[in-house]
Amino acid sequence: VKEKTSTSSKLMFAPWQSAVDEGFWHQLASFKLETQRLAEHPVPVSGFFAPCSHPQVPSHLQLMEESLPTDPGGHSSESFAVQGNRNKCPVPGTLYNSNTLEGFTGLDTPSLLKITTQQIWEDIQSGRAEETSNLLNRFLLISFADLKKWSFYYWFAFPAVVITPPVTSSSCRPVSEAFDEKESTAIREACSEWRGTPATASSCFFLLHFTSGAVIARPIKDWKLAQEEGGKVIAAFYDPCNISTNPGWPLRNLLALAAARWEVKDLRVLCYREKRGFIDPQLSLIVDVQLPELPEWKAPGFLPKGVGWELNTRGKARPRSVHLAASMDPERMANEAA
Amino acid sequence: MVLSQRIHDAFKGAVERITGPRTVSAFKEKGVLTPDEFLLAGDNLVAKCPTWSWEAGDPSKRKPYFPADKQYLITRNVPCLRRAGSIEEEYEAAGGEVLLDTADDEDEGWLATHGAPSDTKKEPEELPSMDTEEKEEKRHINIIPSYAAGDDDDAPDMADFEDADNVMRNDDATLETACLFAIEPDDANILRTRTYDVSITYDKYYQTPRVWLTGYDESRMLLSPELVLEDVSQDHARKTVTIEDHPHMAGKHASVHPCRHGAVMKKIIDVLMSRGVDPEVDKYFHLLLHLMSLS
Structure with a gap:
């Protein structure tokens, strides 16, 4: 946890954390009973998140009632339309809901990851991830719904492309230290514009293009264009992490994209974090990243390693559980109401 | 739920079904809102405080007098930095009921912008807080046994696979999660940070907004509503804060009961008008949340 020296050190990323609303479990129970029944095929789901907005707590990837498709025929499509907004950026995920506890515990978690x-690698290679940047945040959820006891067992993964040798960083400091007041103001205005425009507000990755005297926020697909136009370009992402010394997890796949598609060696990154809906220049970080040479990435058919199963609340790589009999069991609720 | 509350709810439900929503403004006279005024106040809140958003909610629970995409308001992941038990005086001084991340520099909001003294928070005697009202009303709530966050050790073990060629359980660029918990504020009163989703719905019967709290523990696992009461002033925990079905979301949630909102708002409006300030209906939520120390 050094910074501001000219030497580089290995960059470490704070893992993403999941949160599930009660409404999602209610929805999953009826989805299982009415739509999915005994089928076990993967189901597209949507998670939601916002940039970190308080120095005390990270922002979580949250599943809600509307995370599951309500249309019974919807399971065949790869994703479904969800309503997002600036505080609810949709992230595509895949749910594997098992019929039995044995089926759940027997899931081949390494293969699923x-x-x-x-998928993430293919989206990077094809340029799809630059068109729809939220694809870089894909997640995975495995679950078993024990509807006799109203217990749910589940495990999230936030797959990240592993870069070896590791990415290093020569500097990691708050925006307020990295830029003077004039630049900070221009950055604030550009970010506010991005966050305030409904079409871009929920796009979690973007660029800041410094041209003569102005800063504009642009979609990441404009990288090459912005380079040609001249000026400085930094990559930015909505950072769920609240830690002042490290970037959050979503940066990993953005760096993989930068290495594979933009073929850059050095990249300056803004870890965008908010206070009361605007960029927090003390909490948001500017990280100067060095990417390694990756000749093997150009080989046809190459597939990088992935990492990202979430640890449970005790720090172990195991599933979590939630018990909702008190609010879901009709018999118990009838007794309590009597 | 005790019988008296259930009877009241049934009565309220019946009244709501047969009466239309209020259409004539009575904001200044009674401190209540029409649905249109609720929308106006909500739009203002979202515009001024971008951490708040409109939600569509469950389509089957939609209220016809609101647009489909503007059914209720929510702000998520608000840290609760203090537990009520430890610092009685402070919340009383603030006139607040619920001790969530009390706002700092910018929360003077409406009082300040309307020429009222900026230190209004230090003059609780001028602004009636919710707790000066209605001591006699005793609402009882039924305790549901704690649920939600299961002990993770009761989760099953997964089959042990040799990590496949292309997968790692963890790599050395993954920051140890221990670091995540190492960051605790210095204040000894601060337990690990619980978080809240705060939502505002429209209560057609009382013709006022209603504030709801959904709690999560420090690992962002669901908190049973009874545990939410730990973070609420003891005076209010069993009286003005009740645990009920949320009109748009699944499950039981803690809610600041709206039965006195109209009367309290009316008092505040009178105070403002006596100071020559013309209260604007679109600022209603700023004042309401300010009162609850939620803004």
């Missing part, structure tokens, strides 16, 4: 990592 590999499949999602491969």
Whole structure:
């Protein structure tokens, strides 16, 4: 946890954390009973998140009632339309809901993570991730709904492309230290414009393009264009992390994209974090990143390694559980109401 | 739920079904809102405080007198920095009921911008707080046994796979999660940070907004509503804060009961008008949340 020296050190990323609303479990129970029944095929789901907005707590990837498709025929499409907003940026995910506890515990978790990592890699290679940047935040959820006891067992993964040798950073400091007041103000205005425009507000990755005297926020697909136009370009992402010394997890796949598609060696990154709906220049970080040479990434058919199963509340790589009999069991609720 | 509350709810439900929503403004006379005024106040809140958003909610629970995409308001992941038990005086001084991240520099909001003294928070005698009202009303709530966050050790073990070629359980660029918990504020009173989703719905019967709290523990696992009461002033925990079904979301949630909102708002409006300030209906939520120390 050094910073501001000219030497580089390995960059470490704070893992993303999940949160599930009660409404999601209610929805999953009826989805299982009415739509999915005994089928076990993967189901597209949507998670939601916002940039970190308080120095005390990170922002979580949250599943809500509307995370599951309500249309019974909807399971065949790869994703479904969800309503997002600036505080609820949609992230595509895949749910594997098992019929039995044995089926759940027997899931081949390494293979599932590999499949999602491969999807992310393909989206990077094809340029799709630059068009729809939220694809870089894909997640995975495995679950078993014990509807006799109203217990749910589940495990999230936030697959990240592993870069070896590791990414290093020569500097990691608050925006307020990295820029003078004039630049900070221009950055604030550009970010507010991005966050205030409904079409871009929920796009979690963007660029800040410094041209003569102005800063504009642009979609990440404009990287090459902005380079040609001249001026400085920094990559930015909505950072769920609240830690003042490290960037959050979503930066990992953005760096993979920068290495694979933009072929850059050095990249300056803004970890965008908010206070009361505007950029927090003390909490938001500017990280100067050095990417390694990755010749093997150009080989046809190459697939990078993935990482990202969430640890449970005790720091172990195991599933979590939630018990909702008190609010879901009709018999118990009838007794309590009597 | 005790019988008296259930009877009241049934009565309220019946009244709501047969009466239309209020259409004539009675904001200054009674401190209540029409649905249109609720929308106006909500739009103002979202515009001024971008951490708040409108929500569509469950389509089957939609209220016809609101647009589909503007059914209720929510702000998520608000840290609760203090537990009520430890610092009685402070919340009383603030006139607040619920001790969530009390706002700092910018929360003077409306009082300040309207020429009222900026230190209004230090003059609780001028602005009636919710707790000066209605001591006699005793609302009882039924205790539901704690649920939600299961002990993670009761989760099953997963099959042990040799990590496949392309997958790692963890890599050395993953920051140890221990670091995440190492960051605790210095204040000894601060337990690990619980968080809240705060939502505002429209209560057609009382013709006022209603504030709801959904709690999460320090690992962002659901908190049972009874545990939410720990973060609420003891005076209010069993009286003005009740645990009920949320009109738009699944499950039981803690809510600041709206039965006195109109009367309290009316008093505040009178205070403002006596100071020559013309209260604007679109600022209603700023004042309401300010009162609850939620803004």
